[in-house]
Each structure stands twice: as structure tokens, then as C-alpha cells.
Amino acid sequence: MNPLDTTEVSRLLIEIGRRLELAGESSFKVRAYYNAAENLLALTTPLPELIAGGKLREIPGVGEAIAEKIIKLHKTGTHPTLELMREQIPAGVLDLFAIPGLGPKKISVLHSSLNISSLEQLEDACKAGRLEDCKGLGAAIQKKILHGFDLMRRGAGQRRMDDASDLLHAASVNLKKSHPHLKRLVPAGGVRRGCELVEDLTLVAQNSGNEIAINQELRLIVSDEAHYGLTLLFGTGSAAHLELLTARAKAQGFELNESSLVNKSCARLPKGDVPCREENDIYAALGLSFIAPELREGKPLAGGLNEIELAAQDRLPTLVTDADIRGVLHSHTDFSDGAETLSAIAGATRARGYAYYGVADHSKTAAYAGGLKEEKVRVQHKLADDLNAEYAREKSPFRIFKGIESDILDNGALDYPDAVLDTFDFIVASVHSRFTLDKESQTRRLINAVSHPRTTILGHMTGRLLLRREGYTVDIDAVLQACAKHGVVVEINANPNRLDLDWRWHQRALELGCMLSINPDAHSISEIDLTRWGVLMARKGAVPKERVLNCMSLEAISDYFAQRKSKRA
DNA sequence: GCCGTTTTCGGCCCGACTGTTTTCAGTCG
Numbered sequence: 001m002n003p004l005d006t007t008e009v010s011r012l013l014i015e016i017g018r019r020l021e022l023a024g025e026s027s028f029k030v031r032a033y034y035n036a037a038e039n040l041l042a043l044t045t046p047l048p049e050l051i052a053g054g055k056l057r058e059i060p061g062v063g064e065a066i067a068e069k070i071i072k073l074h075k076t077g078t079h080p081t082l083e084l085m086r087e088q089i090p091a092g093v094l095d096l097f098a099i100p101g102l103g104p105k106k107i108s109v110l111h112s113s114l115n116i117s118s119l120e121q122l123e124d125a126c127k128a129g130r131l132e133d134c135k136g137l138g139a140a141i142q143k144k145i146l147h148g149f150d151l152m153r154r155g156a157g158q159r160r161m162d163d164a165s166d167l168l169h170a171a172s173v174n175l176k177k178s179h180p181h182l183k184r185l186v187p188a189g190g191v192r193r194g195c196e197l198v199e200d201l202t203l204v205a206q207n208s209g210n211e212i213a214i215n216q217e218l219r220l221i222v223s224d225e226a227h228y229g230l231t232l233l234f235g236t237g238s239a240a241h242l243e244l245l246t247a248r249a250k251a252q253g254f255e256l257n258e259s260s261l262v263n264k265s266c267a268r269l270p271k272g273d274v275p276c277r278e279e280n281d282i283y284a285a286l287g288l289s290f291i292a293p294e295l296r297e298g299k300p301l302a303g304g305l306n307e308i309e310l311a312a313q314d315r316l317p318t319l320v321t322d323a324d325i326r327g328v329l330h331s332h333t334d335f336s337d338g339a340e341t342l343s344a345i346a347g348a349t350r351a352r353g354y355a356y357y358g359v360a361d362h363s364k365t366a367a368y369a370g371g372l373k374e375e376k377v378r379v380q381h382k383l384a385d386d387l388n389a390e391y392a393r394e395k396s397p398f399r400i401f402k403g404i405e406s407d408i409l410d411n412g413a414l415d416y417p418d419a420v421l422d423t424f425d426f427i428v429a430s431v432h433s434r435f436t437l438d439k440e441s442q443t444r445r446l447i448n449a450v451s452h453p454r455t456t457i458l459g460h461m462t463g464r465l466l467l468r469r470e471g472y473t474v475d476i477d478a479v480l481q482a483c484a485k486h487g488v489v490v491e492i493n494a495n496p497n498r499l500d501l502d503w504r505w506h507q508r509a510l511e512l513g514c515m516l517s518i519n520p521d522a523h524s525i526s527e528i529d530l531t532r533w534g535v536l537m538a539r540k541g542a543v544p545k546e547r548v549l550n551c552m553s554l555e556a557i558s559d560y561f562a563q564r565k566s567k568r569a
Numbered sequence: 570g571c572c573g574t575t576t577t578c579g580g581c582c583c584g585a586c587t588g589t590t591t592t593c594a595g596t597c598g
Contacts, residue, residue, distance in 0.1 A: 025570095028581055032570035063571050101587085103596050136595090140588055367583045368598060432598065433585070 001077055006040050006047050009073045012082065013037035016069070018094050019085040021104035022111075035061035040070070042339040042524040047074055060339075092118035099148040100468075101141065109136045123149055155467040157199055162496035162533060164191050164198035171218055172203060182207050184228060188221070188235035194294040194536035196466060196499045204228075204235040227259065230276035234258040240298025241291075244308045248286055261285060289314050294539040301507060301542045317542045320518075322535050324545040326553055327356035328528055330405060330428050330459065330491065330519035335380050336361035337369040339524040342383055342400070348525040350391075350398045355554040359384065360403040360428045363415035369432075372404070374420055381423060399554060401425040401561065405459060407432050412448025414455065421454040425561045428491065428519075430459030435472045443475040450479065450488040456564060457517050457549070458483055460493040460500040468497070476505055484512040487564070489549045492541075494520045494534025495527075506541025517549035 004012070017033035039061045043050070050056050051074065056067040072079045089111065095118065096107045110116040113134055114125055122145065125131060131142040159167070168187040175182060182205040186192070189202030201218045206228045223231030234242060249256035253265035254274070261274040261282055269285060276282055280290045288311035295307040295316070302310065302317060310316045328349050332338030338345065342359055349357040359380070362371040372380065384400045391398050403426040406415045414421060414429060421427060429449045437445065450458050461479060462471025483490050490509050493500045498521070501509070509516060518534035520527055538548060545551040552560060 029570050031581080035571080061571065065570060101596070105595055136589085138589065144587090365584095366598085370582080435598085436586075 003048065004074050004077055006043055009047065009070055010037040010040040012073050012078070013040065013066070013069070015094065016079075016082055016085070018097060018104075019082075019089060022089055022093065022108055023085070024104075024108070032061065032063075032066065036066045036070075039339060042526065044525065090117045092121075095119050096122060098152070099145055100151070101144045101148065106137065106141070109134065119149075155197075158197040158467065159199075159201075160466055160496050161191065161194065161196055161198055161499075161536070164201060167218075168201060168203060171201075175203070175205075175220065179207075182222070186232070188232060189219075189237060192236045192293045193238060193296055194540045196496075196503070196537065200237075202235050204232045225277060227276050229278040229281050230258065230261060233276075233279045233282055236293050236296065238297050241296035241307070244298050244306065245282075245286070248288075248308055248312075252286055254286065256282070256286075283311065288312055289316055291316065292319055292539065294319065294536065295542060297540075317544050319539040320535060320543055320545040320548050320551060321539075322532055324548070324551045325354070325518060325531060325535065327354045327358065327550050327557065328520060328522065328531065329358035329401070329403065329426065329457065329517055329550050330360045330493075331357065331522040331528065332361050332405075333359055333380075335359075335370070335372055335376055336366070337523060342380065343387055345522070345525055345528070346387060346398075346400050349528055350396070352528065355397060356399045356401055356557065358401040358403045358426060360405040360426075362432075363404050363406040365407040365409065365415050366405075366432055371407070371415075374416065377404070377416075377420060377423065397554060399558070401557075403428060403456075405430050406455075408445060408449040410434055410445065412445040412452075414449065414452055418454065422565075424454075426456040426564075427454050428457045428459045429455045431463055431472070435463055437472070439473040439475060442472055443478050446474060446479045447482040450482045450486050453486075453567070455486070455488050456561070457489045457491050457519070459491045459519070460498050460521070461490065462500050462502070464500050464502075465497050466499065471500065476501075477508065480505070480509050480512050480514060483509070484514050489515045489517045492516050492518045492534045492537050492543075494518055494530045494532070494537070496530065496533045499533065499537050503537045503541035506538065506543050510543065510547055515547055515549050516543055519550070 013033050014037045017030050020030050020033065039059050043059065051071055056062055056070055062070065069079050093107060093111050096102050096110065110122065114130060116122050116125055126142045126146050131137040132139045165187065168191055172185050175185060185203060185205040188204045189200040190198035203220045205220060205222050206225055207222050208224055221231055221235045246256045253263065255262045255264055261276055263269050263271050263274055274281065274285050283290050288308065291307050291311050295301065298306055300306050307316065331345060333340055333342045333345055335342070346357040362369040364371045364373050381402050384402050388400055402424050404424050405428045408429050408431045409415060414427065449455060461476065462474060464471035480490065490501055506516065516538065518531060518538055520530040520534065522528045522530060549557070
């Protein structure tokens with residue numbers, strides 16, 4: 001067998017952790033496995049190299065016992081301890097962790113008392129009311145579990161964009177090997193449109209041929225050279241966009257469908273088949289400027305006009321691109337729950353060509369995430385000053401900004417006294433607790449937070465976790481209005497679990513006058529690159545770079561932070 | 570199980586919410 005890579009080993013460490021939990025092991029022991037698994041994922045050196053060099057123990061959280069397990073897991077794909085645990089409890093029991101509200105204790109009860117070993121059996125038991133009389137469970141939990149199944153069903157067939165994108169990428173690599181004659185093989189469908197949740201997995205390629213279904217979910221549409229643009233256009237969608245486009249074609253004297261664009265009566269072009277080698281051939285024939293895939297949703301954008309109407313007037317916004325992003329704001333270090341030192345992650349940010357790194361570790365109330373007490377804030381600031389001095393000596397145009405992700409307390413207050421808040425260059429205010437406040441209280445709380453003269457950015461406004469948790473109930477429009485009024489920047493959290501604020505609200509934010517900031521919320525070096533998902537969202541929301549805070553140059557953003565600070569007084 | 574030391578054991582993430590409990594346990598962020 002092939003040796004396992006870090007991701008696979010990490011997954012097995014998590015399985016061991018889960019099984020230890022079910023066995024009632026100490027939570028500290030369990031967490032040791034989860035910690036090690038997470039730190040393994042953050043590695044940049046390949047596992048075989050670390051093992052060969054005897055460097056496993058240098059990974060934080062990896063001691064003697066876990067190092068031994070990593071080696072065996074890597075080499076053999078399993079471990080005697082794991083195999084022993086697998087004999088005790090069937091794999092289906094682990095699936096129960098996916099239901100919100102179910103943890104190790106309740107799952108143990110479900111397994112031992114009700115003999116439940118799979119999601120299917122759990123649902124049957126709930127429907128039959130068998131949890132009601134079970135000690136430690138009850139009718140309310142039974143209802144909650146059924147609601148959990150409901151949530152899972154609603155998300156069924158949907159994937160987060162990063163997963164869908166990875167899948168298509170992997171499929172492309174395989175296809176290129178098995179079908180070397182395929183040309184111009186690209187992702188289409190929801191992935192190309194930058195949808196935060198993707199239902200269709202579609203690839204488009206050029207060759208003589210037709211649609212190939214790779215498996216039940218994955219579709220490859222193959223086109224000849226003359227129709228590639230058309231195939232890509234229809235493979236990308238959305239249905240609403242194509243409908244509008246077809247209607248426009250008809251109105252202009254064309255007939256448009258997925259196999260041809262025919263000029264029936266338009267005087268601008270020769271009659272008959274219109275060549276469609278590129279997507280733009282179709283847009284151009286219909287008198288439209290090119291419409292970026294992210295905008296193809298057939299919904300009103302700026303000024304109530306949809307993308308087709310805007311394209312017809314050549315008024316499509318210029319969308320922000322990855323290259324426009326000049327720096328990283330909102331990222332964590334090992335001062336709180338990040339994996340890297342400030343020096344390492346700032347260095348990695350600099351190496352990627354960015355001009356600044358805004359550190360924003362958790363504030364003191366977020367104890368579970370190692371939030372910074374005042375003393376640690378001072379230590380971090382000294383370190384940032386020293387690093388900045390170093391950059392200056394190297395004549396490097398790179399700078400660390402001193403920020404904090406301040407918890408928004410119950411009443412909307414920030415998490416430090418003003419004197420401490422004043423020592424930061426910028427402040428990201430975020431909610432991490434009390435998700436279940438009623439709409440009015442939650443809205444008031446957020447408005448209070450953005451009314452604070454020291455708040456710079458409002459972090460992940462709704463707290464949603466895609467496919468896992470709805471955002472909390474809050475009057476988004478009212479909060480955006482408050483952000484506009486107080487000059488608070490609205491975060492587009494780029495973590496693919498969040499992508500919060502949702503792109504459907506971006507136009508409203510722009511209309512009210514808000515700036516947006518595309519923030520990776522990185523907890524490790526590799527997570528700096530999550531930024532691209534946020535860029536994709538901003539593009540989908542038709543946000544231009546002029547309205548993105550971290551598209552500002554180092555000089556401009558330094559001035560911006562300084563000005564915000566001076567206005568407080 | 571890891572870590573750090575004031576080194577070989579004791580601490581490690583704490584507080585709120587929910588439901589089941591009748592004074593607290595499990596789950597979550």
C-alpha cells in the first residue's frame with residue numbers, strides 16, 4: 001500500500017480521538033490527539049521527510065506516543081490500538097457526531113442502551129419515539145435530533161465551494177492522465193460562478209465528442225472547437241442567466257441554445273451560424289460586454305439592473321481580483337489559537353508579496369481560544385514593533401499592523417478598557433457567544449459594537465457556518481446602516497465555512513456607503529490563501545477594488561488607520 | 570497524551586446554554 005499523507009494520518013488521529021471520547025477517556029488526552037491532528041495539517045514539510053529526519057517530535061503537540069502512532073499510521077495505514085478500538089465500536093457510531101447536540105456521552109448512551117450504530121438507526125429510533133423513555137435522553141433531544149436530520153437533508157447534494165473546487169481539480173488531474181486528448185479542460189457550473197454552495201459538479205473540455213458522465217454526480221461536457229464558448233457558457237449557467245440571455249438573443253433576431261447561436265434577422269452580422277469558439281463571441285454578437293461568470297445569476301445588481309442590462313449599457317462594475325489584494329487583515333498567531341508565531345506568519349504573508357499583515361488575535365473574553373490578557377497584548381505589541389523595525393532596517397516596504405479581534409460582549413461593548421483599545425492600530429469586533437439572543441437584542445448589540453469609536457471592522461456579521469449553522473437572527477440592513485454611519489468596515493470573512501457577510505448583501509452595503517474588507521481569518525500559514533474565496537465572494541457581490549479596505553496600499557491604509565484613530569478624540 | 574518545570578507531576582479552556590436534573594451534566598464555541 002502507499003504510505004498515507006499528512007491529511008490521511010491527521011484524519012486517523014481524529015478517529016482515534018473520537019473513539020477515545022466514546023470510551024470515556026480524559027478530555028485532555030482526547031484533545032492531545034485533536035491538537036496533534038490539527039498541527040499535522042499545518043505542516044509545510046512532507047511527512048516522510050520529517051519521519052526520516054526524526055523531527056516528528058518537533059511538531060507542537062506531538063510527543064512520544066503520538067509520534068509512534070503517526071509513524072505506524074503513515075507506513076501501514078492503521079495502528080493496533082486503532083484496530084482494537086474499531087472492534088469495540090462500529091464505524092457508523094462515529095457518524096452520529098455529525099448531528100448537532102450529540103456528543104460522546106449521548107452517543108454512548110444511544111449505542112449501549114438503544115443499540116444504535118448508524119444515522120439510519122438513529123432516525124428510525126427518533127421517529128418511533130424510542131429516545132423518550134431513555135435515561136439521559138428525552139423528548140426534547142429527540143426533537144432536536146430530528147431537526148438535525150432536517151438540516152442535513154436541506155444541505156444534501158450541496159458542497160461548500162472549496163470542497164467542490166478540490167473535487168473538480170482532482171477529477172481534472174485524473175482526466176488529463178486518462179484522456180490526454182482533452183483540451184481546455186476547466187471547471188464550469190457553480191464552481192466557476194463562485195457559488196458558496198455548489199450543487200452541480202461540471203467540467204467542460206474541448207475535443208470531438210459529447211457529454212460524459214464520470215459518475216452520478218460529476219459531469220464532463222465535451223465540445224468541438226467551434227462551439228467551445230457556447231458549451232462553456234451553458235455548462236456554467238446559471239439557469240436564470242441563460243434564460244435572460246436566450247430572451248435577449250431572440251429579441252435581437254438570434255436563436256440561442258446550447259448547441260448553436262444562429263442569426264436569423266440581425267442586420268449587424270451575417271445570417272446563419274455564429275462561430276462560438278469563446279464565450280465572448282456570444283456576448284459580443286448579442287451586443288453585450290463580457291459578463292464575468294460570478295455575475296451570471298440573473299439577479300438585480302447595481303441600480304436594480306441585472307447583469308445583462310448592465311452589460312448592454314457597458315456599465316458592468318470592474319470586479320476586484322486576487323492581484324488587487326495588498327495585505328492581510330484579521331489573522332491569528334500562537335498568542336491565541338493560531339498555529340504560527342507572529343514572525344513566521346507575517347514572514348509568510350510578506351513572502352506572498354503582500355505589503356502588510358494585520359494581526360488580530362482573540363481578546364481576553366475568548367478564553368477557550370486563548371484570548372490575550374492585557375499583559376500579552378503588550379508583549380505582542382513589543383514583538384510587532386521589533387519586527388517592524390527589522391523590516392525598516394531591511395528597507396522592506398512591509399509592515400505589521402497591531403490589531404485585535406475583540407469579542408463583542410453581551411451589551412455590545414468591546415473587550416478591553418479604552419486605554420488598551422487605543423494601543424491597537426485597528427480593531428475587528430466579532431460575536432463569539434450568545435448566538436441565540438432574539439433579533440432585537442442581537443441587532444442592538446451589533447449596532448452598539450459598531451457605534452464604538454474604536455471599532456474598525458465588523459467581523460463575520462451573522463456567524464453562519466455553511467451547512468452546519470444558520471447565522472444568528474439579526475437585522476442585517478439596520479447593522480449595515482450603522483456601519484455606514486460610523487465608518488465601520490464590513491468584513492467578508494473568506495473562510496469557506498463562513499463567507500460572511502453573504503454576497504447577496506454586498507450591493508446593499510456599497511449602496512449605503514460601506515467599505516468591505518476581505519479577511520482570511522487565518523489560523524495558519526496555509527490559511528492566508530483562503531483570501532481567494534473571499535475575493536470570489538466579493539466578485540459575486542460585484543464589489544470593485546476601490547471599496548475594499550485591504551486593496552489599499554500600505555501607505556493609504558496606514559493613513560486610514562491613523563485618521564480613524566485621530567477622529568476618536 | 571503533552572508540556573514545562575519552580576523537571577518527572579500537575580495543569581491543561583472557561584462560561585453559557587439546554588434539557589433533565591432537582592443541583593447538574595453534556596455540548597458548544
